Amino acid sequence: MTNHALRDSTERDAPCAGLRIGDQAPDFSARSTTGDIRLSDFRGRWLVLFSHPADFTPVCTTEFVALARAAEEFERRDCALMALSVDSLFSHFAWLRMIRDRFGVEVRFPIIEDPTLVIAQAYGMVAPQDNDSATVRTIFFIDPQGAIRAMSCYPANVGRSTPEMIRTLDALQAVDDGRGLAPANWQPGESLLRQPSASLDDVFAAEGQADWFLQQSGEGAGR
Structure with a gap:
């Protein structure tokens, strides 16, 4: 087949x-x-x-x-x-x-x-x-x-877990503008992750090996 x-x-x-x-x-x-x-x-x-x-x-x-x-x-x-x-x-x-x-x-x-x-x-x-x-x-x-x-x-x-349903909804609403990513175990009020850069210059210029794709945005969603 x-x-x-x-x-x-x-x-x-x-x-x-x-x-x-x-x-x-x-x-x-x-x-x-x-x-x-x-x-x-x-x-x-x-x-x-x-x-x-x-x-x-x-x-x-x-x-x-x-x-x-x-x-x-x-x-x-x-x-x-x-x-x-x-x-x-x-x-x-x-x-x-x-x-x-x-x-x-x-x-x-x-x-x-x-x-x-x-x-x-x-x-x-x-x-x-x-x-x-x-x-x-x-x-x-x-x-x-x-x-x-x-x-x-x-x-x-x-x-099903009602708290997890609410957390999933909070995460979806927090990233709805497309600028951030919700990391594992994210809770409202915590920082989101930045979208990773698609520029090779940014990859080489990043201070740490993972800094070009794994950085907090400093933004969160509170309830």
């Missing part, structure tokens, strides 16, 4: 091969717990679109409690939250009522119903031939222009 044929086969079969960072997020309209919703209505602000395998599951319940409690943190960053699962709208309602009564928190961000997996398949959350949502646990960070800026996938038995 040629490399080209292997690549084509892999891209057809891999669940998350459909979309890449920088792609425009596919538009859709659907019913949700906050009414009929269209993705493009969220243009002009950041959006975190995330999926979960099913309502009334233990890991997903802890995630939604954590995200509902952190909703103001996302709102403070001008970022909306939107969830997606295969369950029906009324299953979502019953689950949210249970969460409120059991944990004392109201989930007010929209949860979309996707019983036919049309949206999940369009986003590559599941492969086109899949008929269940076992692999649907993906996060898409979408910028105000509707472009996908980051993605992450988790297995069904490991919960």
Whole structure:
């Protein structure tokens, strides 16, 4: 099999091969717990679109409690939250009522119903031939222009980290002007890295061996 044929086969079969960072997020309209919703209505602000395998599951319940409690943190960053699962709208309602009564928190961000997996398949959350949502646990960070800026996938038995979702959003917003880079473990208020020079003169003139490509910018983003 040629490399080209292997690549084509892999891209057809891999669940998350459909979309890449920088792609425009596919538009859709659907019913949700906050009414009929269209993705493009969220243009002009950041959006975190995330999926979960099913309502009334233990890991997903802890995630939604954590995200509902952190909703103001996302709102403070001008970022909306939107969830997606295969369950029906009324299953979502019953689950949210249970969460409120059991944990004392109201989930007010929209949860979309996707019983036919049309949206999940369009986003590559599941492969086109899949008929269940076992692999649907993906996060898409979408910028105000509707472009996908980051993605992450988790297995069904490991919960997502809400602080890491917020940190990723902070980092994306901090480097949004293209001038800086967020280093490993970056936190708001810390310095960014400079974009490396593309000039050989700068490479030879740098004082240290790594100074031409590894320097702090002195700029950070505070919250």
